[in-house]
Amino acid sequence: MTVFERIESAACGCDDLHRPGALMPVHEAVAAALALVTPIAQTEEVTLDKARGRCLVAPVLARSDMPRFDNAAMDGYALRYADLRDRALLPVQGVCAAGDAPTPLTTGTMMRIFTGAPIPEGADTVVMQEAIERSGDHALVTGPVRVGSHIRKAGNDQRCGDVVLAPGLRLAAKHLAICAGAGAGYVTVRRQLRIALVLSGDEITPAGEPVQGGAIWDVNTPMLRALCQDAGADIVAVQQVPDRRAALVATLADLSGKVDMILTSGGISVGERDPVKPALRDLGARIAVSGVAIKPGKPVTVSQLGTSVILSLPGNPVAAFVTWHVLGRPLVDRLSGAAPSSARRHVRAAAPIPHRPGRCEYRPASIIGYDGQGIEIAACAPNVNSANLGPLAAADGLILIPADTEQVAVGDMLEFLPI
Numbered sequence: 001m002t003v004f005e006r007i008e009s010a011a012c013g014c015d016d017l018h019r020p021g022a023l024m025p026v027h028e029a030v031a032a033a034l035a036l037v038t039p040i041a042q043t044e045e046v047t048l049d050k051a052r053g054r055c056l057v058a059p060v061l062a063r064s065d066m067p068r069f070d071n072a073a074m075d076g077y078a079l080r081y082a083d084l085r086d087r088a089l090l091p092v093q094g095v096c097a098a099g100d101a102p103t104p105l106t107t108g109t110m111m112r113i114f115t116g117a118p119i120p121e122g123a124d125t126v127v128m129q130e131a132i133e134r135s136g137d138h139a140l141v142t143g144p145v146r147v148g149s150h151i152r153k154a155g156n157d158q159r160c161g162d163v164v165l166a167p168g169l170r171l172a173a174k175h176l177a178i179c180a181g182a183g184a185g186y187v188t189v190r191r192q193l194r195i196a197l198v199l200s201g202d203e204i205t206p207a208g209e210p211v212q213g214g215a216i217w218d219v220n221t222p223m224l225r226a227l228c229q230d231a232g233a234d235i236v237a238v239q240q241v242p243d244r245r246a247a248l249v250a251t252l253a254d255l256s257g258k259v260d261m262i263l264t265s266g267g268i269s270v271g272e273r274d275p276v277k278p279a280l281r282d283l284g285a286r287i288a289v290s291g292v293a294i295k296p297g298k299p300v301t302v303s304q305l306g307t308s309v310i311l312s313l314p315g316n317p318v319a320a321f322v323t324w325h326v327l328g329r330p331l332v333d334r335l336s337g338a339a340p341s342s343a344r345r346h347v348r349a350a351a352p353i354p355h356r357p358g359r360c361e362y363r364p365a366s367i368i369g370y371d372g373q374g375i376e377i378a379a380c381a382p383n384v385n386s387a388n389l390g391p392l393a394a395a396d397g398l399i400l401i402p403a404d405t406e407q408v409a410v411g412d413m414l415e416f417l418p419i
């Protein structure tokens with residue numbers, strides 16, 4: 001099977017392999033994680049300035065025709081087309097600008113009009129000023145004119161009562177534009193997800209603070225906060241817990257039920273200083289995913305405690321970034337009732353990429369050009385390491401190397417997830 005055929009299938013290829021340690025294939029892990037959650041029930045009305053990224057639960061209807069009235073599409077002159085039948089020179093009477101309520105057009109005259117202004121009663125055509133020679137209080141039509149030209153008819157965009165947005169959309173700038181144009185100052189959206197971030201790692205120090213000995217700056221908090229915001233969610237609490245099981249048990253027990261999702265960062269691997277899995281077991285969490293055939297991010301774990309879903313991300317920042325995209329983002333979409341984001345596309349490999357079969361690999365990659373058919377060509381660093389931030393910062397996206405691939409050849413098509 002070629003790489004191209006592989007990425008067209010629903011599976012990532014991990015399931016075709018002998019996997020020591022029974023790592024779960026990526027697509028099974030996503031399905032098992034999503035099976036834990038349903039969309040949150042609470043909704044609220046928000047003004048448009050608070051609506052970006054929120055998930056629509058009630059349709060938005062046009063409160064009037066859009067546009068509400070016939071109006072000029074150009075600066076020019078409004079006239080009755082029939083008045084041009086036997087002459088091209090007409091007297092100009094009156095001016096109509098956007099916001100005006102014009103008087104009716106007198107037969108046999110033109111009215112000066114500006115873009116967006118209501119068409120005066122009796123006029124059926126606007127001639128743009130470039131096709132007019134004005135002299136004093138008369139104007140001569142110099143160019144060809146079509147009846148009805150340069151008039152935006154009422155309702156030509158949407159009709160009063162039309163559904164302009166359907167439920168399930170995650171609201172972006174283009175959606176807010178039509179809400180406003182439809183006269184909807186408020187929209188009904190699902191309550192914003194509440195996410196808590198629990199940091200494991202005695203060495204973690206906020207970026208910018210002094211570090212000594214084995215301390216390192218906390219990369220994951222600002223990165224995950226931004227990723228949550230990109231997904232329309234909010235990190236409402238950040239708690240750093242010592243690398244001890246009892247402390248983590250207490251923190252997770254306290255947070256479960258208070259938030260929709262708990263993200264843990266670090267401490268998910270197998271060392272005695274990795275308290276996440278033991279703490280989940282102590283708490284009786286329902287563990288749906290524990291170890292995935294993905295690189296980086298193999299130890300990623302998904303569980304449920306009370307009403308909170310817990311996504312336990314590896315501490316290595318690139319592994320946390322990748323597993324957020326593969327598991328975290330779909331969970332947020334499902335919890336907020338949004339259609340899954342479908343940003344992935346296909347690119348061609350710029351160079352051969354050797355790959356040890358076993359795990360699906362998500363590797364930072366940059367778009368460096370286009371092939372003869374206009375398909376993007378992506379290049380990635382030869383050596384990747386889930387602690388190195390440089391290749392991630394320089395990347396345009398993540399390419400997926402399917403689990404069973406031994407070698408990606410130049411020009412092979414790969415799935416690409418923009419980041």
Ligand SMILES: Nc1nc2c(c(=O)[nH]1)N[C@H]1C(S)=C(S)[C@@H](COP(=O)(O)OP(=O)(O)OC[C@H]3O[C@@H](n4cnc5c(N)ncnc54)[C@H](O)[C@@H]3O)O[C@H]1N2
Pocket residue numbers: 199200201203204216217218219220221265266267268269270271274296297298299313314315316317319386387
């Ligand atoms: N014997 C084994 N060791 C490891 C395995 C394994 O299978 N057997 N898996 C490796 C893999 S793969 C990964 S990924 C990591 C996952 O480790 P943890 O999730 O337990 O994370 P930590 O040990 O806490 O940290 C790993 C690494 O990341 C740094 N880190 C942690 N938090 C942050 C943060 N907020 N900002 C920046 N950097 C952070 C931490 O200092 C470590 O360097 O386990 C492997 N080990």
Ligand code: MOO
Pocket residue numbers: 294295296297298299314316319386387
């Ligand atoms: O997930 Mo780990 O980062 O594969 O080394």
